[in-house]
Amino acid sequence: MNLVPLALYLVAFIAYGWHFARRTPPAGRTATTILVAAALAHTFIIGMQTMEAGQVPVGGAASASSMFAWLLAVAYLYTEVTTDERSMGVFILPLLIALQAIPALRSDPEVRSSVLRGWLFGLHVSSLLFAYASFALACVIGITYMLLFKEIKTKHLGVFYTRLPSLQVLDQMNQRAIVVGWVFLTIGLVAGVVFAVQAQMSLEDPKIFVALVCWAVYSFELFAARRIGWAGRKAAYLSALGFAIVLLNFVPISYLTTSHKF
Amino acid sequence: MHLLLVGISHRTAPVELRERVDFQARGLELTLRTLASRRPGGGSEVAVLSTCNRAELYAACDDVASAKAELVAFVGSFHDVDIATIEPHIYGVSDLEAARHLFRVAAGLESLVVGEPQILGQVKEAHHAARQAETSGPLLNRLFHSCFAVGKRVRAETGLGSGAVSVSYAAVALARKIFGNLEGRSVVVLGAGEMGKLTAQHMKSQGVRNVTIVSRTMAHAARTAEAIGGATAARWDDLDSALEAADIVIAATGAATPILTKAHIEAVMRPRRGRPLFIIDIAVPRDVEAAAGEVDQVFLYNIDDLQASVRENLARRASEVARAEAIVDEELEKFATWLRSRGVIPTVVALRQSFEAIRRAELDRLDFKLSTLPPEARDEARTRVDEITHLLIEKLLLTPTEQLKSIADPEVATAYAEAIARVFNLAEPTTEKEAETRPDNRVEPFSRAKSRPGPGRSR
Numbered sequence: 001m002n003l004v005p006l007a008l009y010l011v012a013f014i015a016y017g018w019h020f021a022r023r024t025p026p027a028g029r030t031a032t033t034i035l036v037a038a039a040l041a042h043t044f045i046i047g048m049q050t051m052e053a054g055q056v057p058v059g060g061a062a063s064a065s066s067m068f069a070w071l072l073a074v075a076y077l078y079t080e081v082t083t084d085e086r087s088m089g090v091f092i093l094p095l096l097i098a099l100q101a102i103p104a105l106r107s108d109p110e111v112r113s114s115v116l117r118g119w120l121f122g123l124h125v126s127s128l129l130f131a132y133a134s135f136a137l138a139c140v141i142g143i144t145y146m147l148l149f150k151e152i153k154t155k156h157l158g159v160f161y162t163r164l165p166s167l168q169v170l171d172q173m174n175q176r177a178i179v180v181g182w183v184f185l186t187i188g189l190v191a192g193v194v195f196a197v198q199a200q201m202s203l204e205d206p207k208i209f210v211a212l213v214c215w216a217v218y219s220f221e222l223f224a225a226r227r228i229g230w231a232g233r234k235a236a237y238l239s240a241l242g243f244a245i246v247l248l249n250f251v252p253i254s255y256l257t258t259s260h261k262f
Numbered sequence: 263m264h265l266l267l268v269g270i271s272h273r274t275a276p277v278e279l280r281e282r283v284d285f286q287a288r289g290l291e292l293t294l295r296t297l298a299s300r301r302p303g304g305g306s307e308v309a310v311l312s313t314c315n316r317a318e319l320y321a322a323c324d325d326v327a328s329a330k331a332e333l334v335a336f337v338g339s340f341h342d343v344d345i346a347t348i349e350p351h352i353y354g355v356s357d358l359e360a361a362r363h364l365f366r367v368a369a370g371l372e373s374l375v376v377g378e379p380q381i382l383g384q385v386k387e388a389h390h391a392a393r394q395a396e397t398s399g400p401l402l403n404r405l406f407h408s409c410f411a412v413g414k415r416v417r418a419e420t421g422l423g424s425g426a427v428s429v430s431y432a433a434v435a436l437a438r439k440i441f442g443n444l445e446g447r448s449v450v451v452l453g454a455g456e457m458g459k460l461t462a463q464h465m466k467s468q469g470v471r472n473v474t475i476v477s478r479t480m481a482h483a484a485r486t487a488e489a490i491g492g493a494t495a496a497r498w499d500d501l502d503s504a505l506e507a508a509d510i511v512i513a514a515t516g517a518a519t520p521i522l523t524k525a526h527i528e529a530v531m532r533p534r535r536g537r538p539l540f541i542i543d544i545a546v547p548r549d550v551e552a553a554a555g556e557v558d559q560v561f562l563y564n565i566d567d568l569q570a571s572v573r574e575n576l577a578r579r580a581s582e583v584a585r586a587e588a589i590v591d592e593e594l595e596k597f598a599t600w601l602r603s604r605g606v607i608p609t610v611v612a613l614r615q616s617f618e619a620i621r622r623a624e625l626d627r628l629d630f631k632l633s634t635l636p637p638e639a640r641d642e643a644r645t646r647v648d649e650i651t652h653l654l655i656e657k658l659l660l661t662p663t664e665q666l667k668s669i670a671d672p673e674v675a676t677a678y679a680e681a682i683a684r685v686f687n688l689a690e691p692t693t694e695k696e697a698e699t700r701p702d703n704r705v706e707p708f709s710r711a712k713s714r715p716g717p718g719r720s721r
Contacts, residue, residue, distance in 0.1 A: 024419050152439060153555075155567050157574065161439060162424065167538065168442035229535025232559060 001045050002066055002104040008038030009073075009096045016089035020163060028086045032077075035089070039073045042100075046070055056122060062103040064129065069099035071133040079137065079173070087163045091140045120195040127188030128211070132246050134181030135218070138174050139243035142236035145170040149233050171232055174239055175225060182218045189215060210249040217242040263401060263604065264326050266303065267360035268333040268352060269311070269318030272374050275351035283341050283348070285312035290388075294395035297321075297336060303329020307399040309392035309406070311367070313384045315374055320364065322401040330354045361405055361597050365590045368413035370422055377422035377579045377586075382413040401604075408597045412590055420585040425575030430464045432568045432575070433542050437465070437510055440540050440561060445469040450508040451493075452501075452521070454482035457544050458514030462490055465510065474504050477515075505530045511541045513549035524553040531557055542568070602675065603667040609679040610663050612688040617655045625651065 015031035046067065050056050056067070076092045079085070148160045148167060164170065189211060196203055221238040224230030230238070270283060285293045290310055297308045303323025311318040319337070323329035334352055338345040355363060363372070368385045370377040389406040392398035398406070416422055426432040434444070441447055449470050451458040454477040462473050473493035477483035483495035496504050505511060515521060522541075527550075531539065536559055543550040543564040555562030625648065632640050632647075666682075669675040682688065 023421070148439070152436065152561055155563065155570075157436075157571055162421075166439050166442040168440065229537070231536045232538065234536070 001048075002100065005038050005042035005045065005069075006097065006100045006104040008034060008041055009069075009093060009100055012038050013090070013093035013097060016086070016093055019086055020090045023163065031086065031089060032080065035073065035077060035093075039070070039077060042066075042070045042073065056126070062106055064125065065099050066103035067126075068129050068132055068136075069096050069103075071129055072096060072099070072136050075133050075137055083165075083173075085165055087165075088140060088144060091144055092137070095136055095140065120191055120198070124188055124191040124195050127184045127191060131181045131184035131188055134177045134184065135214075135239070135243045135246050138177035138181060138239040141170055141174045141177060142239035145174060145236040146233060146240075149236070167232065171235065174235060175231070178218060178221055178225075178235075178239065182215075182222055185211075185215055185218065207249055210245060214242055214245050214249070217245060263305070263322050263324060264303075264329075264356055265360045265401060265405065265601075266321045266323050266326055266329050266333070266354065266356045267318060267363055268321075268330060268337070268354045269316060270337075270348070270351050270353070271316035271318070271372065273372075274353055275348075279343075279348065279351060280315070280317065282343055283317045283337060285310050285317055285340075288340070290391040291395050293340065294392055294397045296340065297333075298395070298397040300332060300336065302332040302336070303327075305329065306397070307392075307402045308397045309388055309402050311364075311385060311388040313381065316367070316372075318364075318367075320360065320402060320405070322399060326356045330356075358594065358598055358601070361408070361601075362590065362594050364405060364409045365412045365594055365597075366587075368409040369416040369586050369590055370413075371583065371586055371590070375427050376576075376583065377424075378427075379417075379423050382410070382417075385409060385413070404600060405597070408593055412593045415589045415593070416586045419589065420582045422579055422582040422586045425571075425578055427572055427575050427579070429544075429565065429568045429572060430461055432571045433461060433512075433563070434464060434468050436561070436563060436568075436571075437468075437540055440538055441509060443469070446471045447509040448472040448474070448507055449510045449512060450474045450476060450504045451486075452476050452511065452513045452549060453515030453545065454479070454486040455514050455516065458512050459486050459490060461512050461514070461542065461544060462493065465512075466490065466492070470510070472507075474508070476501050476504055502530060505539075506533055509538070509540065511539065513541060513543045514545050515549050516545070517549060518547060520549060520551045522550040522554060524551050524557065527551075527554040527557050527560060531560060534559075544568075599670075602670060602672060605672055605675050606666040606669065606679055609682055609688070610666055613662070613682060613686060614655075614659060616686055616688055617659060621651050621655055 012031060012034040015027065015034050019027035019031045046056075049063065072092070073096055076089070076096075080089065144160065144164055145167060148164045148170065151157055151159075151161050152167070192208070192211075193203070195201075217238060221230070221235055221242065224238070225235050270280060272280065275283075290312065293310050293312075294308060297310070297319065298306060302308070302321050303325040305321055305323035307322035309320040311320070317337075319333050321329055321333065334349060334354070335345060337343070337352070338348055364385070366372045368382055370379070370381055373381055385406070389398065389402075389410075392402060392406075426435040437444055437447075444465065447470050449462060449465050449472065451462045451473065454475060458475075462475075466473055473487075473490055474496050475483040475487045475490070475493055476496045476498060477486070478498050480495065480497055483497075487493040487495040513522065527539075527541075538559045538561065541550055541554070541560065541562045543562065546565060548564055550562060550564075552562070552564075554560060629644075632643050635643055662682075666675070666678060669678060
């Protein structure tokens with residue numbers, strides 16, 4: 001089932017690539033239309049799974065990854081519609097494809113636990129997923145910032161110079177995404193700790209540790225941008241680093257360790 | 263009806279001559295009215311495109327050769343220029359070649375700087391003026407609307423107009439890529455010379471808020487600041503504080519050795535907390551040490567870098583020419599189809615007029631047959647008979663009309679038109695323009711027969 005949105009994301013990636021290369025309005029409209037179709041198909045699948053399980057399907061690594069991809073797609077579409085800026089799509093879609101490949105290729109073992117119900121658990125998982133989606137956007141924006149920065153700095157004005165918005169705008173978008181992500185990360189972590197204490201679960205878990213490292217990195221980034229002038233390129237580096245840690249938490253730790261799967 | 267273009271441009275005439283043939287200066291309306299009243303080549307449609315690089319007359323005429331001679335004579339007499347002087351510089355093309363030329367002009371392909379954006383607006387003005395002066399008719403209206411479509415498509419679908427193609431625009435474009443909006447940004451100009459002043463003025467016109475002139479001689483700085491308007495002058499001793507507050511620095515002093523070293527820039531950057539600094543070094547010899555560009559968040563461009571960017575943009579534009587020309591060809595093909603379909607219009611109009619005349623005559627002749635009916639039934643019967651016969655004629659003529667209009671080869675079209683005129687014994691139609699503009703006529707060569715809702719119509 002998860003193959004349908006994956007295939008559509010792949011087609012959308014090609015369309016965004018085409019738009020990035022040719023910059024014609026029809027190409028842009030086509031790309032957006034395909035991505036909207038992909039997001040709708042994805043919405044439908046998550047909706048079906050929710051009805052089937054009686055709860056939002058975030059209880060396993062694969063379904064959480066699918067939810068993450070969906071949130072990212074929706075968040076990206078929102079920024080695209082509000083800013084009319086499509087050049088970022090070609091950078092976001094590989095991430096969407098990678099994230100969606102996990103549930104498409106491998107499904108979660110059937111776990112039906114009464115522990116994984118209740119609003120606190122829902123708050124924990126959805127806040128964190130939303131935070132991670134924001135960080136993913138920040139990371140992609142940060143990477144494009146670095147690419148554009150490099151072109152201007154080295155005076156080789158080329159592909160990115162003609163296609164990306166200004167450094168100032170990219171920096172602002174990055175900061176905004178980090179603030180939103182940080183707020184939800186904090187909420188998600190607090191909810192997770194309260195939930196774990198209530199359910200008498202152990203807090204000695206690599207996933208929790210890495211999440212705290214993430215929180216520290218992003219907190220530092222927010223502080224550094226405001227207090228010591230680490231905006232622009234350094235903020236972009238930090239966004240990429242922070243998101244690398246997020247991904248680390250998502251894929252290897254979920255599959256290779258005995259950590260909790262959600 | 264033929265389309266004719268007569269004109270001069272930067273490609274055919276020197277600036278001294280172009281200056282003398284300036285229709286804009288003489289007033290477009292006067293030009294258009296004078297020209298239209300002469301009916302060059304038996305036509306009544308004229309339009310004038312007048313910019314600093316070209317002066318072109320577009321006319322719809324019956325006789326191309328005589329119209330061309332009349333237009334050339336008009337250019338000479340209107341501007342009081344000897345025809346022998348101007349004739350070698352004039353180009354004259356007709357029909358599709360004239361249309362192609364206007365399409366290329368609107369696309370920016372004929373401009374001095376390929377892809378420059380103003381020309382489309384100027385072409386629109388030319389059409390607007392012709393409409394205002396009521397010298398534009400069906401042919402020129404269609405021609406101009408087609409060329410607007412070309413201009414729009416070339417802008418949207420190609421990179422022909424993208425990238426700055428002058429040094430000061432390149433500097434502004436870079437500043438925009440770094441800072442986004444330039445409004446509220448601060449510019450510091452080092453040196454009170456002409457180059458710095460011009461670049462600062464350009465920045466100011468782009469929305470920059472503060473311009474500060476720093477010069478070794480305070481009096482020079484004050485004079486330049488005054489010339490720019492709204493700028494302030496600062497003493498050389500205050501250079502560091504000015505640099506700290508600046509977003510953009512334009513270095514344009516006549517100093518023989520660099521005045522801003524890497525160490526200097528590093529010191530200035532420290533309290534700025536990562537705020538980017540864009541340094542434009544347009545001085546020769548350079549004012550800023552090249553190594554200063556390595557400092558984090560500093561973007562250093564000298565005059566050669568900006569010129570390289572301009573060259574690159576020009577090359578990029580040149581590489582887009584083929585795509586723009588393909589669009590011109592596509593739109594020209596559409597226009598040609600339309601133009602060809604016009605060749606058979608007189609025949610179509612005459613055919614319809616002939617059928618309509620027969621219908622009217624027969625209705626009048628047979629009207630007595632309805633007189634036996636009671637009065638109220640008689641009126642309804644008349645209406646219905648009128649409608650049915652009208653519909654019948656529309657149906658009968660629909661296929662021949664479409665077939666005629668679809669003939670691509672003008673010679674074949676002429677042969678068909680002659681055959682039809684002979685077979686149906688057609689008289690010359692009412693003049694084309696009249697037939698097209700008359701509001702309530704039933705002769706509609708371009709539209710399919712519409713069913714007309716009316717009283718007494720059943721089903």
